[in-house]
Amino acid sequence: MLLEQVGLPGRRLDPGGLNRPLDDCTAEAIGEYLAYRHRRRPNSTNAHLLVSRNTVTTTAPVDTFWMDRLVKDLLVGVDRPRQDRILEEALASGAGPLHLAHVFSLGAETSLRYTTAVPFSAAEHESLP
Numbered sequence: 001m002l003l004e005q006v007g008l009p010g011r012r013l014d015p016g017g018l019n020r021p022l023d024d025c026t027a028e029a030i031g032e033y034l035a036y037r038h039r040r041r042p043n044s045t046n047a048h049l050l051v052s053r054n055t056v057t058t059t060a061p062v063d064t065f066w067m068d069r070l071v072k073d074l075l076v077g078v079d080r081p082r083q084d085r086i087l088e089e090a091l092a093s094g095a096g097p098l099h100l101a102h103v104f105s106l107g108a109e110t111s112l113r114y115t116t117a118v119p120f121s122a123a124e125h126e127s128l129p
Helices: 024-040 064-071 079-093 097-104 108-117 122-127
Strands: none
Touching: 079 097, 079 108, 097 108
16 A cells, blocks of 8 residues: 555545545544654655555555564464455445455456355345245
8 A cells, every 4th residue: 555545544445446435443543653754754755655675666566475473473463354344335335246346456266255244134135036
């Protein structure tokens, strides 16, 4: 994610043209990280939100190896919150596979897998033949 896609004053994230609200906890964490980043590496010109000592002087994003090491001691990996968010969106949007594919940049098979994981509501179940 690029720094320009993070709107702390308006509490918004805009990755890839998707304008999403930013919760208080995440906004605070991003704000604290950006303050730390500026103190630690004030001359960085990297436009990405997350930088490492290898990417701070480049324009490259951090790699998956760096991200994996960053979260290795956490109880939940990087993928779990994303999977939970996709399922939550599927429930909120009526589990539309095209919607999920667009919002989360999912392929057709993956999008369908998430939509089939969402249970039908009682009203939808009654309307089935």
